[in-house]
Amino acid sequence: MSTSNIFPGALAPMPDAMSATLIWPGPEPVAPPRFVEGFELFAAFAREAGADPAALAADLGALWDFVAAHPELLAAPETAEAAERFLGNAIAVVHPAARWRFTSEPEVGTSTISVPVAGLLRGIIEHPEQREPFREMLVSWPQADRDAEEHAALTHDEVDIDFVVTPVPFTRPVLSIPEFVDESGHVIHYGSRWAGGSPPEDAYSRVTHPERFAPAMGVVDALVDHLETWYDVDVDRRSDESGARIWHLRPTTGAQITLTETAESVFIQAGALTREYAPSCTCDACDETAESVADQIEETVLAIAAGGLREVYPVGQRRWLHTERRTPDGGGRSGGGQPDPSLSADELDDAADLLGRLPDGWWPAWTLRSAQS
Structure with missing residues (x-):
């Protein structure tokens, strides 16, 4: 792993989709990274614009304002990706428990909140007025993690329940189900409309x-x-x-x-x-x-x-x-x-x-x- 004088920790490659899948037998799973590499183009962009990348990394509010003032970051895919990685790393500075992962796209977060970085970059540029709600989310994030841990602890242990059931089981009355048709007059088969696929x-x-x-x-x-x-x-x-x-x-x-x-x-x-x-x-x-x-x-x-x-x-x-x-x-x-x-x-x-x-x-x-x- 490489290091950086911008973020306070080792840099790792961006996890890919397969890294989240445990293949057995196989090597020990690798812990998800806190900081990822690949943000250098953005750091260079910031310097050329007169900003200090290290200062932006340490002040997410200033980073938000800088990104919002430079919509041209979206013009080139390479620069946009570098900005996304820089943004994600900056979130991990604010919330040290946050880690990178790749689901359908790169995200940084915890089990309670995870931020898709591409959407964040575009959101800052298109909706800069969302700065304060985003800041409030970051402030409440640690408590959300603690609440989730406490909630998860409630379901951790198996419990023996002294159930009391009726001597005769309940028998459901026969349901009279009419047919329903769509606008074309075809019968709608409710309960199996999507055949295991995703609905529109x-x-x-x-x-x-x-x-x-x-x-x-x-x-x-x-x-x-x-x-x-x-x-x-x-x-x-x-x-x-x-x-x-x-x-x-x-x-x-x-x-x-x-x-x-x-x-x-x-x-x-x-x-x-x-x-x-x-x-x-x-x-x-x-x-x-x-x-x-x-x-x-x-x-x-x-x-x-x-x-x-x-x-x-x-x-x-x-x-x-x-x-x-x-x-x-x-x-x-x-x-x-x-x-x-x-x-x-x-x-x-x-x-x-x-x-x-x-x-x-x-x-x-x-x-x-x-x-x-």
């Missing part, structure tokens, strides 16, 4: 036939009846002014669940802070079906009743919510992020107090009825 870009902003989810709504009645039959739970059924049906399930032990059903979705509220929509997304790209929505509702609700819900709040300085769902068959999923923004500070404090009294955030299972009528 416009599919992410397009929703066709949202009524295709309606058959899954009939599952909720049967699911609530099943839970009420086997678990010691009080169920309040009502409708609101919009006509949406609501079930509020209050078990004698474990997390409460409220289900709000409209014509095309179910909103699931559980425990202290868990919120979930089924379907989670209605766009054509996600290609959800009535069957997949029914799967989601059943898996979520049955797992919570069986004792598979975990809520940890607050996590880290950003006060994230961490949730986990475990199923008796060994499945599960986890998530994290800000809690429902509609909740007040007092409501969040009450939730934190409640969850702090649970063993590591795990809600107990619902209690089975001693006898079924």
Whole structure:
């Protein structure tokens, strides 16, 4: 590795796409570099323009202003690439944990934030007014890393859960699925539209036939009846002014669940802070079906009743919510992020107090009825 009097560390070649792939058997993997070589053309450009490259490397704000004032950096590919590498190295000066990697293009960052350097160069020149938001991102980056580490630690250990399942498994009612056609009259095969490939870009902003989810709504009645039959739970059924049906399930032990059903979705509220929509997304790209929505509702609700819900709040300085769902068959999923923004500070404090009294955030299972009528 070479060294430089501009950046405080050894210089390495730019990683390529294959360097991120572990080939076994093979040599020991090479740690990703903090600084890469190949920025010399930019350093020479800066000197000719009357700037000190070392000073620019040590002051990302000054570097931003210099790049923004010289759009000609984009004129030649060689100069642009050198500027990109210089920019990435300067980010690594500001955030010493940042490392270079090559995904679809060169990036510098950590597991929480990674900056594509080609996009950054063009962004500085085309949108110099984004200087302050970029600076704020850099300031918050170390805390984002710490929060992510704390969040990752929550999912590190395996947990033995005392699941309580019903003696008779839930049986889904038969769903009556109508055919849906496109503008040309061809049948749309929801659930397999993209044949394992990538959907077109416009599919992410397009929703066709949202009524295709309606058959899954009939599952909720049967699911609530099943839970009420086997678990010691009080169920309040009502409708609101919009006509949406609501079930509020209050078990004698474990997390409460409220289900709000409209014509095309179910909103699931559980425990202290868990919120979930089924379907989670209605766009054509996600290609959800009535069957997949029914799967989601059943898996979520049955797992919570069986004792598979975990809520940890607050996590880290950003006060994230961490949730986990475990199923008796060994499945599960986890998530994290800000809690429902509609909740007040007092409501969040009450939730934190409640969850702090649970063993590591795990809600107990619902209690089975001693006898079924």
